Amino acid sequence: MSTAQNPLSVEVDVVREDIALVTVEGHLDLDTATEFQAQLANQLHHGRRHFLLDLSAVPFMDSSGMNIILRVYQEARGLPGSVHVIDPTPAVRRVLDLTGVSLTVPVSDKVDDALALIDRGEEGAEEADQGA
Numbered sequence: 001m002s003t004a005q006n007p008l009s010v011e012v013d014v015v016r017e018d019i020a021l022v023t024v025e026g027h028l029d030l031d032t033a034t035e036f037q038a039q040l041a042n043q044l045h046h047g048r049r050h051f052l053l054d055l056s057a058v059p060f061m062d063s064s065g066m067n068i069i070l071r072v073y074q075e076a077r078g079l080p081g082s083v084h085v086i087d088p089t090p091a092v093r094r095v096l097d098l099t100g101v102s103l104t105v106p107v108s109d110k111v112d113d114a115l116a117l118i119d120r121g122e123e124g125a126e127e128a129d130q131g132a
Contacts, residue, residue, distance in 0.1 A: 018081070022043070028065035053083065054087060069105060086109075
C-alpha cells in the first residue's frame with residue numbers, strides 16, 4: 001500500500017516544556033513510520049522527556065510502529081522520561097497486548113490519566129533525590 005492511499009498525520013502539541021502530546025492519525029506501518037519517527041526525534045532534540053502518544057485514530061499498526069514506540073521509550077527512559085500510549089484503537093491495543101509492549105509502555109484512556117502518572121513519577125524521583 002502506498003502512503004497516498006493511507007497517509008499518516010502526526011500533530012505535536014507541547015503540553016508542558018518537557019511533555020509532548022503526539023497525535024497520530026492513519027495507518028502506522030512500514031510505509032508511514034518514517035514521519036512518526038522524525039516527529040519523535042525532533043521532540044527529543046528539543047528537550048522533551050515525556051511523550052503522550054495518542055493512537056485513538058490509528059486503525060492499523062504493524063511492527064514498524066511498535067518498534068518506534070519501543071525505541072523512543074528506551075531513549076526517554078535514559079533522560080529520565082517516559083512514554084505513554086493514549087486511547088489506542090482495539091486493533092492497536094491487540095498488537096500492544098500480544099507483543100507485550102503494553103506491559104512495558106503504560107496505556108491510558110485519557111491524556112489526564114497519563115499526566116497524573118508523570119506527575120506521580122516526578123514526585124517520587126524528587127523524594128528519592130531528597131532522601132539521598
